[in-house]
Amino acid sequence: MVAFGKKLKQLQVQEWEGYYINYKLMKKKVKQYVRQIEISEENREYVLKDFSRILDKQIEKTVLFLLEQQGQLASRLSNLGEQHDALVQQADVVKLHDLQEPYRNVGRDLLKLLFFVEMNAIGLRKILKKFDKRFGYKFTNYYVKTRANHPYSQLRQVFKHVGISAVVGTLSRNLADLQDHQESFVSIYDQPALSLPDPIIASIKAAVDRLTNSTDFLQYLGKHALILEDELPTPSDDDVDERYHFMSLLLNLANTFLYMVNTYIIVPTADSYSLSLGAAATVCGVVIGSMAVAQIFSSVYFSAWSNKSYMKPLIFSSIVLFVGNTLYALAYDLNSIYILLIGRLFCGLGSARAVNRRYISDCVPLKMRMKASAGFVSASALGMACGPALASLLQIEFKIFKITFNEDTLPGWVMALAWLVYLLWLWVSFREPPPPDEKVDSMQHETTMGLENGVLENGATQPLLSSSVEKQQDEDEDQEFDISEEASDESRKPVTSIVSAYKLLTPSVKVQLFIYFMLKYAMEVLLAESSVVTAYYFLWSTSNVAIFLACLGLTVLPVNVIVGSYLSNILEERQVLLASEVMVFVGILLSFQLIIPYSVPQYVCSALLTFVAAEVLEGVNLSLLSRVMSSRLSRGTYNGGLLSTEAGTLARVVADGTITLTGYWGMSKLLNVTLLPSLLICICSIIATCFTYNSLY
Template sequence: MVAFGKKLKQLQLQEWHGYYINYKLMKKKVKQYVQQIEVSEQNRDYVLMDFSRVLDKQIEKTVLFLLEQQGQLASWLSNLGEQHEALIQQNDAARISELQEAYRNVGRDLLKLLYFLELNAIGLRKILKKFDKRFGCKFTNYYVKTRANHPYSQLKQVFKHVGISAVVGTLSRNLADLQDQQESFISIYDQPALSLPDPIIESIKAAVDTLTNSTDFLQYIGKHALILEDELSTPSDDDVDERYHFMSLLLNHASTFLYMVNTYIIVPTADSYSLSLGAAATVCGVVIGSMAVAQVFSSVYFSAWSNKSYMKPLVFSSIVLFIGNTLYALAYDLNSVYILLIGRLFCGLGSARAVNRRYISDCVPLKKRMKASVGFVSAGALGMACGPAFASLLETNFTILKITFNEDTLPGWVMALAWLVYLLWLLVSFREPSHYEKVSSMQQESSNGMRIGEAGLETGVSKTGVSQPLLLSSVEKQQDEDEDDDQEFDISEEGSEENHKPVTSIVSAYKLLTPSVKVQLFIYFMLKYAMEVLLAESSVITAYYFIWSSRNVAIFLACLGLTVLPVNVIVGSYLSNMFEERQVLLASEVMLCVGIVLSFQLIIPYSVPQYVCSALLTFVAAEVLEGVNLSLLSRVMSPRLSRGTYNGGLLSTEAGTLARVVADGTITLAGYWGMSNLLNATLLPSLLICICSIIATCFTYNSLY
């Protein structure tokens, strides 16, 4: 495995070698600081100040070079603009074509500059993480707060590339003008849709989006899947293409959809089913939560199983879910609440979401992975909405062979049939791909000519066609002295922290969790807790205060579920591009807190408008929060958690599942204080946890840069 520092060096454009942030030098500095602090704890303040000074000098070197190159690009564009003006009165197709190519050559050099920026941004993030980990302090929080928020910030030039947008705008406008030269003189600013996008501009826009974390709806939705990619990964799609099979991917999404339907189809009737079996209505919390209890364990063994196979765990999942739903339906005629709970436990043991997520990560080519992730998230959101909707259609009551079919048992029978049909479809159509680990070593070997993120930037970009060289002065090459000592440090540091070898235990995974990651996982726990309290107790609360029928509850929950995709469209297409993700994160936490406060029964009588409006605000805020939370989590989480059994997806799933278990248990326990106190008793923990998450976010806010 190539250490991060060496991989970073291999990716650098050699003619600009002296202008990159010197990751190797800073790594040596960290090693020296460790030795100094071991001698005297009094050196800690000196270390913090000295490392800040080193970072400032490195960033300044990079930024000044960046500004120099931006000026050179601007000069070329100015010269080309003069030629452009001369062509306005002519109709020379050959000269127009030459000028278009000259503009594209400037665009290619701009791509090189964006590639230069991205490597520096990645190196800077890595060294800050390393420093925090080695010294157990919040240096990143201090450094970003004092540098990024300063009016003369140079750090913003690295992460926000101020000024490059103007260059992109000039290129776009002139290429569009030349494209339409023979037809019209309409500017892109007047009617942008009339001009066909130039490929080089599309590549630049993708690179800019990668640097700024700018996103669109598909990217935003795809991040919900938390399928992590290393920032310097080198995927080889040749091997992945061989494993890709569209029908198998469709079956993978169908499993996600059916499982979410299975989870929420019983929510409107869980309280009435519990009452019919002689239990209290609030036992619905245990009935709903028992599925989540089992999922805590099933997520681990399904994640481990997916190291060897994808089809076998999906087959096992379908069989277990068929049995679980059958037991759930038979509990009515057997008059046993224990059979009811066992049935739901079986359903939780059949949760294959870890396999669904892993299949996309391992078996879908990179160019199709974003859309596959969107399909995975959308299937879950659609299943969440369809579950209660299907339940509203099952209001009937008849008996066949002494087996009762009514609104309580039909959800079980319908899902049992659905899983049986799915199992047959799976056995006929699913194609088991080759084992991922057979090709993982080949993927890890590739380190030259690699792409960065989704921008499509490569080290072998085309050279400029402009007569002047891009660099006006020679670059002084840095000498690689002390190579043996640095290599030893690579082995000790990078081998344990930044290589791509998956972690092998939950303890190892926990050690990789920085304070920022822990806070993001806590936020995920909080939002899932709040959502579960809202959804799981909805049938009990609405029946007690408003005398709603199961059908009314089902329609209400379905309407809440249908808000998922529209809300994500708004956030993914607009809010995430207007504000930083950390700003949206904090704002959505505050809105969620407001929604919880408005849900309390402080006014008698408790009204339908109050409940519906507060529930809608809570649910929407939680949905917005989930998107930005998982997006930030994917950025701050170690790349070692991108694959293997104990991956980032498993950790987030476990955090969310544990939240559901605790929330459902809270509902059942609160029932002992009486129905009149149930609502406030369950909302109070949600409020306290939400306030704690807001405080924790404020403490780690600057580390989310």
């Protein structure tokens, strides 16, 4: 076990040793405060004030050094700019070209400074977390709220670093000008795509994005997959390249797409199929939800199975889904609602999304992982839209050898054929990756141990500790303190049980998982009862319902483009989170059927608002969850992706069960009664978000 402080010491650059937040000093202060509180409870107020004062001093020291270094970089850029202008007037192309390296040197020093800020931010988060854990206070909430929102905030410099963009802009413009200086008058401000960014600028941009949580569309979309990345590049990254196979990745994405099509293709016809088998229309809730019930269990065993193999669970998944869809289709001629439900249970048992996610996390190179994660989410979104759209095309009826093919059974037959074709493609094209080297893997965990929320590149990393020489006794005390405080929950070793995973869930993580449960519950109620509600109030046909659901599904990617490229860069994610929760609340509220007759515009507008707001909420929710969740949940069977999947699947099960139970009270009450739990859960999630709001900084 390498303690957090000791690990950072190994990365230290000596010339900056006096300007880092003194993590060791802060830990010792926390230890002293514990003793003071044990002596007398009256010392609590003094402890809070004294700790705040010391922390303010530490941050001030770091920020002033940061501003000093930033001023030196600006001065160097100014001098280079004067040389640049003089050489342009002299038309000396050779010497102009020689200026590229001095500019890059400024860029390298800027990158070094950014990593300095990043490591201080990590240490600050950790010491606040340590204080809260030891005292049971919500000190982080108080400290961030009072410091970050103050007009003279120095804390904002550490977490947001608002002044760096101008330096980056100057570097980018000058390097682009030098790169394109062949009678070219094109500016990066006019046509930024025409100039390839210098590699050092790309590294700086990545570092700034991490500090400010800036995203583009692919990064934002990729976060939906909750595939948590390692904090440090490791020796095993090259081995991951050997495990990667493009066609195998494509097969995993195809599996994701087909499964989502399989999930939603029956939604428009589930009520009519239930009626044709002698059940109530609201039994559609059980028909749709039975797949989710089985998925609760399949997610766990598929995640465990993927520790040993990827191809075998995918083959098993395809066979089970083929059988399940065949049973679903045959239930019509067998006139058995039980065969129908068994078929859907089989479909749920074939859910291999855990395998798809694990393949991306374990076998796709780090440089491609974000794109692969975005592909995973896009495949899910497209499958969600294509399912109902495909159902709208299957409005035909005929018989072959006494087997009925109609709008109810064709979804089953079509998906059975699709899984059969997929199985053959899988058998021919999938390449099982070699097992990871356990020795290298242990080196990776040793290298990355103890770091949270920091992504460092190319070894240009700066620690946050001052490294003044201290007595061996202090070292021993520090080591002992680190082990007692951090060994149990901040090792890089993956958790081995659901109980261990649950112990790592902080209040912030629990709230984010609850929000995920809420949004999935609201979306499932909206989608699963759409065919029943629209048939009762508006007499919509299956085609109308299918087109409506397909249109809802098609909003997913455009909404994520807007949020990922614009909103998440203008507003803080926690602001978007709270605002989208409120919009979900408004959408649910507008969906109720009260005094006035229920109309199509009211239903469509409220459903669209609820669905879009829930989609926005899902993106920022999973993005925040990936930041506040322990790094131990990034890999292994019981990973963060599995926990979020289980929360969402449980929400779908509860929602579908609610629809079926409410159906026995009469169709006139179905809408309002099913919406009421959604409304209450949404209110609870908003309240919970407010309580943990400042811990999401």
